[in-house]
Amino acid sequence: MSANKYEPLSILKPAIFDYKIKVRIIRKWRGVTRTGEEFKSFNVILIDNKRTRIHAFIPSLVAEDQDKKLKVRSVCIIQNFTIQPYKPDDKFRCLRNENQLIFSKDTKIEDGEDNGTEIPHEAFDFHDHSELKALTKQITYLADVVGIIKIHDPFKTNVKNRLGQMNNQTKFTIRDGRFENKEKILQT
Numbered sequence: 001m002s003a004n005k006y007e008p009l010s011i012l013k014p015a016i017f018d019y020k021i022k023v024r025i026i027r028k029w030r031g032v033t034r035t036g037e038e039f040k041s042f043n044v045i046l047i048d049n050k051r052t053r054i055h056a057f058i059p060s061l062v063a064e065d066q067d068k069k070l071k072v073r074s075v076c077i078i079q080n081f082t083i084q085p086y087k088p089d090d091k092f093r094c095l096r097n098e099n100q101l102i103f104s105k106d107t108k109i110e111d112g113e114d115n116g117t118e119i120p121h122e123a124f125d126f127h128d129h130s131e132l133k134a135l136t137k138q139i140t141y142l143a144d145v146v147g148i149i150k151i152h153d154p155f156k157t158n159v160k161n162r163l164g165q166m167n168n169q170t171k172f173t174i175r176d177g178r179f180e181n182k183e184k185i186l187q188t
């Protein structure tokens with residue numbers, strides 16, 4: 001570990017185990033089975049003061065204990081975790097990062113001082129709507145979409161999905177807001 005008190009997320013490398021990081025938890029979620037049951041394990045997105053983000057996986061063996069310590073929006077000091085590179089065929093990564101953190105029973109989590117300005121509260125990877133078609137042709141990364149719903153079908157209940165399960169569904173069209181601005185400019 002360097003002379004700095006905390007390591008930036010951007011330098012974390014596999015096979016080194018003595019990192020100490022100070023991060024904010026900006027997302028937290030559990031996966032679900034095909035039958036809709038929540039997994040005991042869960043995931044978090046961490047961000048540091050350099051705006052670097054990384055995904056961390058908390059396995060079911062330690063999930064109950066660490067769930068209480070990892071609160072969204074809180075700042076934590078974390079050490080004794082494993083840095084694991086994603087496999088080339090890993091799908092649906094939530095961030096464009098080559099590594100993820102894996103917590104264990106040895107992972108230590110402490111509350112960190114939060115003055116509200118040192119570590120950002122949010123971070124996003126914005127893409128122009130014109131890029132969405134290309135993003136749908138790959139399965140390595142997920143993409144967040146922000147837009148204005150312009151057209152939507154009525155909400156349908158009890159629709160059978162491709163797995164034979166009953167779900168709710170609606171179809172909609174979104175816009176990025178530019179057309180409305182052009183229309184206002186043209187009307188004035």
